[in-house]
Structure formats: structure tokens, C-alpha cells
Amino acid sequence: MSDFLQLVVSGTAVGAIYALAALGFTLLWQASGTINFAQGEFVMVPAFITLLCLGWGMPLPLAFAVTCLVAMALLGVAFKNAVVDPLRRHGVIPLVIATLGLSIGLKNLVKAGYSAGPQPFPNVFPDTLFTLGPLRLSAYDLGALLLAGVMVFGVQAFLNRTVTGRAMQAVAQNTEAATVLGINVKRMVLYVFLINALLASVTALLVTPTYLAKFDMGDAIGLKAFYAAIIGGFNQTRGALLGGVLVGVLENLTGAYVSPAYKEGVALMLFLVVILFKPEGLLGKAEERKV
Amino acid sequence: MSKVEVTIVGAALIAIALAPLGLKNYGIYLLTLWCVYVMAGMGLNLTVGYAGQMSIGHAAFVGIGAYTAAILMKLGWSFWLVLPAAALLCFAVGLVLGFPALRVQHHYLAFATLGFNVLMFLFFRNEEWLTGGTFGISGIPRPPLFDRSGAYFYFTYGSTLVLALALAWIIRSPWGRAFAALRDNPIRAESLGVNIMAYTLLAFAIGAAFAGIAGAYFASLVEFIEPAPFSLTSSLMMLLMVIVGGSGRFFGPMLGAAIVVLLPEWLRVMKDWYLVMFGLAVVALMIWLPGGLLSIPERLRRA
Incomplete structure (x- = not known):
């Protein structure tokens, strides 16, 4: 029983990290109709920017701050202006293909330009273990859970409680009506891209100590982010959190009780079950189709 | 097709048929590999280009076809029995996988196939x-009579043409x-009585069957299979092959397959940088030429 609890707790911590990446993914989809197949690489790139900064002798907090800024410039502003904006008028498929191309390009850029092997990454949390009854919790699990939780609820509070956040939601729901109401749609969409870059940077900080920094680390994270987003509900911000945690916990349990070889397949099975019975996601609302 | 197009296609068909005469073994291997990619690409084009659904798992179907062929042929089955078995198995798996995903349309098929x-x-x-x-499966036989690399090329080429006609x-x-x-226009089609789900599902499953056939030819071509060629990366390459050539255009996969087979050979000196260039080129292509390379003539005519 205590094993079970242990697996649930550490699964929740991993799941909270998936939720972060999933949240950015959901926001991008809502605000700009972008299905970002390079979302995993958007986590991988900040990890390597941080490594570069550390290599130049910066302390970790400064390196992370620089990473956030660079990520917001490259994965936020540049990605939006150079890739998404020119492609939106062509419809969804060319944009999806472009992000696939971007994913291949970024992965191999890091492979060819930095290193093909896995790189160690400093842990932001100390190595302490806490004992709580039968459970042993590492500072890493607790810290990841806490930081990811704060980020997710922070973004949600921002979206629901502030004028800017509400304006962003209005843009996501109905762009034309938002324009008529005098909302600066372009700026709101830009904010979403910036938030996504920031979320990806935090995800990188949390996930890389265990995954190690490697050019293809984004494959697994990106995949989990997609599934977490859809399982929870593609049009619900809270859904990303639920989906992420579900995937994290079930993966851990499957790895321990069924077969570690198929751990990676859990998210897919859960996804297939969800779209079979509740295609709008566990927390999602059904969307009407516009004619 | 216009007269010009008929001439170009005819000339290309003859040129490809004559090509092995001037090529060494490795060249013939690449040409046969191109045929395999074209078979798989035609199926994917049906799903992506004609039915408008994103599929990012085509290499898995090629893999199912290849492993089915390898396992059955090692058991002594004839190639002629193995081929329909691989196609049918992929068709059935396609139906089962496509059913939940296509019930909700959107881009769910992309995620499910991924x-x-x-x-x-x-x-x-x-x-x-x-x-x-x-460790994979080694010592996969080729159909008798077509054992030599030249003969196997003509066998594959002929089969590709039959599939293209189909x-x-x-x-x-x-x-x-x-x-x-x-x-x-899905909404108009539906209002005219077309069952969206049944048709897209069928298109996806037929596309999967094409991949299964390509897999069987692939297994016999390389005579040794292991998981690596059927990874997600290969699926992305196949999808890009169709899009870069021109999705929804009959000859799109032929051109795309030639690029995917030949470019890595020519750009081998660039190593990993080649894929960096390729990825960024795809982004640029989507921005300036979303219809793929085969849309260039139309673009020129309009300009």
C-alpha cells in the first residue's frame, strides 16, 4: 500500500510538469489555432540555453532568467512573427507541417551544434528526503509539484481575474467580437505566445534534471503534453492540470505493476479511451460546429 | 492530363525503367527503395491529400506490413500470400485505430496515429x-525469379505501377x-448525403493497406528488418515527403519520395546539418509554397 502511495505521489509530481507543457499547448491552440508539434522542442531549447549560460560561468538563477528572456524572444515573438502569422491564412495543415519541420530543424540544430549525447543538468532543489509516515518524499518531487502547481494556478488566476487575462479569453472565444469590443487582438495573441515560452522554460528547469538534457528529450515531453491537454479538455485551462497528473500517475503505476516496457504507451491508451467516450475531454465543453 | 504532362510522365516512366542499366547495385537499391516509398506515399496521399486527414503514423503501418511479411515468409509462406495478408492486416488495424479518432474529426487522427x-x-x-x-529478423527471402537486385527492382517497379493505377x-x-x-467542404458534402465518418475512415484504412504492401516489399528488399526504420521520425519524413511534393496531387509522392531518398545521399557531407536545413526548408516551403513543389507551374502561370 505504501508503495502504491509512493508511486502516486511521485507520479503526481511528474504529471504536474507535463501539465505545464500541456497548459502552454492549450493556450496556443485557444488563442491562435496553432497546434504546436514543436512543443517538446520548445522545452528542449530552453534547457540548452540554460546549459550554455552556465557554461559561460553564470550562476543558475541568472542563467535561468536569461533563458526565460531568450526563450520569450525566440520561441515567443520570433516564432509568432516569422512562422505562425504568415501561415495562419493557409489554414491548419500547413501550420502543423511547419511546426513539424521546425521540430526536426531545432532537434538537429542542437544535435549538430551542441552535442548528440545526454548532458547533466543541475537540480534546483536540494537532495533532501522527507519522511511522512510510510512515504518518503524527495525535495525534488515536492518542489516540482509546488512550482508547477503555482504556475498553473497563477496562469489561471491571471486569465480569470485580470482585465488583460479576460481580454485574452475573449480573443480565444470569439476573435471578431473581441475586435469589435476594442480589444487589441494582436497584442493578446502575442501575450499568449510569451506565456507559452515562459511555461516551457519552467518545464525545462523542472524536467531536465531527471530526463537529462538531450536533443531528443522533447519527443517524450511533447507527446505527453498533447495527450494531457486532450485528456483533460482541449478548451479548458484546468483540463491540462488534470490530464497531466492523470498521465503522470498512471504511467508510474503501469511502470511498476504492468510492464515498464510499455510505460510510454499509457498516455495513448488513456487518450483513445477518452476520445471514445468523452471526445471533448474530461473537463472540456462540447464545441458547436460553425457552418 | 494535358499533352505536355503525358509526355513528361511517359518519358519519366521510360527513363526510370532504363536507369538500372547504367547503375551499380547501390544505385539499383536506392531506386527500389524509391519505389517502396512511392507505394507508401501514395497511400498517405490518399489520407492526407485527398481525404484531408493528418496521419503521423504511416511508418507504423509500413512496419506492420514488413514484420508480417518477414514472419510469414520465414514460416515458408509464398510472397503472393504474404502480400494480401500484410495489406489486410493493415487495413483492419487502420479501421480499429481510425474509428475513435475519426468519430470526432478535428485533428484527433494526427494525435492517435502519432x-x-x-x-x-x-x-x-x-x-x-x-x-x-x-536484433530484428534476418534472412528474409525474396520471391523466387526476382531474387537478383535488378530483377527485384523491375518486380517492385511493376507493382508500383499497378498500385498507381489502382x-x-x-x-x-x-x-x-x-x-x-x-x-x-465537409459540411456541404454531408448535407448531400456523404457519410463523413465512413468515407474518411475508408480512405485512412486504404492508405494503411498501401503502407502494408510497401512494408512487404521493403522487407524483401533489405532482407533484414529491425525497429529503427519504423520510428516516428520515419513517419514524419513520409508525411513531409507527401506535402513537399504536393499533397492531393497524384504525382506529389513520386517527387517527394525522390527528394527524401536522394537528398541524404547527395548531402551526406553535411551530416546532421542536413536535417537542420531540411527542417527549416519545410517551414519556408509552407510559408511561400503551401501547395508543395508541384504547385510551382500553376504559380508561375498565375504570376
Whole structure:
């Protein structure tokens, strides 16, 4: 029983990290109709920017701050202006293909330009273990859970409680009506891209100590982010959190009780079950189709 | 097709048929590999280009076809029995996978196929009793009479042409026209009585069957299979092959396959940088030429 609890707790911590990446993914989809197949690489790139900064002798907090800024410039502003904006008028498929191309390009850029092997990454949390009854919790699990939780609820509070956040939601729901109401749609969409870059940077900080920094680390994270987003509900911000945690916990349990070889397949099975019975996601609302 | 197009296609067909005479073994191998890619690409084009659904797991179906062929032929089955078995198995798996995903349309098929590819890759790698795991399956026979590399090329080339004719027939049939109607205006098509789900599902499953056939030819071509060629990356390459050539255009996969087979050979000196360039080129292509390379003539005519 205590094993079970242990697996649930550490699964929740991993799941909270998936939720972060999933949240950015959901926001991008809502605000700009972008299905970002390079979302995993958007986590991988900040990890390597941080490594570069550390290599130049910066302390970790400064390196992370620089990473956030660079990520917001490259994965936020540049990605939006150079890739998404020119492609939106062509419809969804060319944009999806472009992000696939971007994913291949970024992965191999890091492979060819930095290193093909896995790189160690400093842990932001100390190595302490806490004992709580039968459970042993590492500072890493607790810290990841806490930081990811704060980020997710922070973004949600921002979206629901502030004028800017509400304006962003209005843009996501109905762009034309938002324009008529005098909302600066372009700026709101830009904010979403910036938030996504920031979320990806935090995800990188949390996930890389265990995954190690490697050019293809984004494959697994990106995949989990997609599934977490859809399982929870593609049009619900809270859904990303639920989906992420579900995937994290079930993966851990499957790895321990069924077969570690198929751990990676859990998210897919859960996804297939969800779209079979509740295609709008566990927390999602059904969307009407516009004619 | 216009007269010019008929001439170009005819000349290309003859040129490809004559090419092995001037090529060494490796060149003939690449040419046969191109045929295999064209078979798989034609199936994917049906799903992506004609039915308008994103599929990012085509390599998994090629893998299912290849492993089916390898396992059955090692058991002594004839190639002529193995081929329909591989196609039917992929068709059936396509139906089962496509059903939940296509029930909700959107881009769910993209995610479902993506995950399916990851899962199949794990299956190929982990189920050693069946697939040989990372050691793979070696000593896969070729059909008798077509054992030598030249003969096997002509065999594959001929089969590719037969498949191309079959595809042309499908596209021109009432079925095929329904696919295109769905892609261009799903709501209007539905109001005219086209069952969206049944048709897209059928297009996806037929596309999967094409991949299964390509897989069987691939297994006999390389005579040794392991999980690596059926990874998610290969699926992305196949999808890009169709899009770069020109999705929804009959000859799109032929051109795309040639690029995917030949470019890595020519750009071998660039190593990993080649894929960096390729990825960024795809982004640029989507921005300036979303219809693919085959849309260039139209673009020029309009300009």
C-alpha cells in the first residue's frame, strides 16, 4: 500500500510538469489555432540555453532568467512573427507541417551544434528526503509539484481575474467580437505566445534534471503534453492540470505493476479511451460546429 | 492530363525503367527503395491529400506490413500470400485505430496515429519472441525469379505501377470523388448525403493497406528488418515527403519520395546539418509554397 502511495505521489509530481507543457499547448491552440508539434522542442531549447549560460560561468538563477528572456524572444515573438502569422491564412495543415519541420530543424540544430549525447543538468532543489509516515518524499518531487502547481494556478488566476487575462479569453472565444469590443487582438495573441515560452522554460528547469538534457528529450515531453491537454479538455485551462497528473500517475503505476516496457504507451491508451467516450475531454465543453 | 504532362510522365516512366542499366547495385537499391516509398506515399496521399486527414503514423503501418511479411515468409509462406495478408492486416488495424479518432474529426487522427506509432515501435522492440526485438529478423527471402537486385527492382517497379493505377481508379471512382468533396467542404458534402465518418475512415484504412504492401516489399528488399526504420521520425519524413511534393496531387509522392531518398545521399557531407536545413526548408516551403513543389507551374502561370 505504501508503495502504491509512493508511486502516486511521485507520479503526481511528474504529471504536474507535463501539465505545464500541456497548459502552454492549450493556450496556443485557444488563442491562435496553432497546434504546436514543436512543443517538446520548445522545452528542449530552453534547457540548452540554460546549459550554455552556465557554461559561460553564470550562476543558475541568472542563467535561468536569461533563458526565460531568450526563450520569450525566440520561441515567443520570433516564432509568432516569422512562422505562425504568415501561415495562419493557409489554414491548419500547413501550420502543423511547419511546426513539424521546425521540430526536426531545432532537434538537429542542437544535435549538430551542441552535442548528440545526454548532458547533466543541475537540480534546483536540494537532495533532501522527507519522511511522512510510510512515504518518503524527495525535495525534488515536492518542489516540482509546488512550482508547477503555482504556475498553473497563477496562469489561471491571471486569465480569470485580470482585465488583460479576460481580454485574452475573449480573443480565444470569439476573435471578431473581441475586435469589435476594442480589444487589441494582436497584442493578446502575442501575450499568449510569451506565456507559452515562459511555461516551457519552467518545464525545462523542472524536467531536465531527471530526463537529462538531450536533443531528443522533447519527443517524450511533447507527446505527453498533447495527450494531457486532450485528456483533460482541449478548451479548458484546468483540463491540462488534470490530464497531466492523470498521465503522470498512471504511467508510474503501469511502470511498476504492468510492464515498464510499455510505460510510454499509457498516455495513448488513456487518450483513445477518452476520445471514445468523452471526445471533448474530461473537463472540456462540447464545441458547436460553425457552418 | 494535358499533352505536355503525358509526355513528361511517359518519358519519366521510360527513363526510370532504363536507369538500372547504367547503375551499380547501390544505385539499383536506392531506386527500389524509391519505389517502396512511392507505394507508401501514395497511400498517405490518399489520407492526407485527398481525404484531408493528418496521419503521423504511416511508418507504423509500413512496419506492420514488413514484420508480417518477414514472419510469414520465414514460416515458408509464398510472397503472393504474404502480400494480401500484410495489406489486410493493415487495413483492419487502420479501421480499429481510425474509428475513435475519426468519430470526432478535428485533428484527433494526427494525435492517435502519432501515439500509435510510438506504441508499435515499443512493440517491435520489446516483443522479442515475435519480432526479434532490437536484433530484428534476418534472412528474409525474396520471391523466387526476382531474387537478383535488378530483377527485384523491375518486380517492385511493376507493382508500383499497378498500385498507381489502382489509386488512380479509386480517385476517379464515386468513392474518390466523395473523399475530395469531404476535404473541400465537409459540411456541404454531408448535407448531400456523404457519410463523413465512413468515407474518411475508408480512405485512412486504404492508405494503411498501401503502407502494408510497401512494408512487404521493403522487407524483401533489405532482407533484414529491425525497429529503427519504423520510428516516428520515419513517419514524419513520409508525411513531409507527401506535402513537399504536393499533397492531393497524384504525382506529389513520386517527387517527394525522390527528394527524401536522394537528398541524404547527395548531402551526406553535411551530416546532421542536413536535417537542420531540411527542417527549416519545410517551414519556408509552407510559408511561400503551401501547395508543395508541384504547385510551382500553376504559380508561375498565375504570376
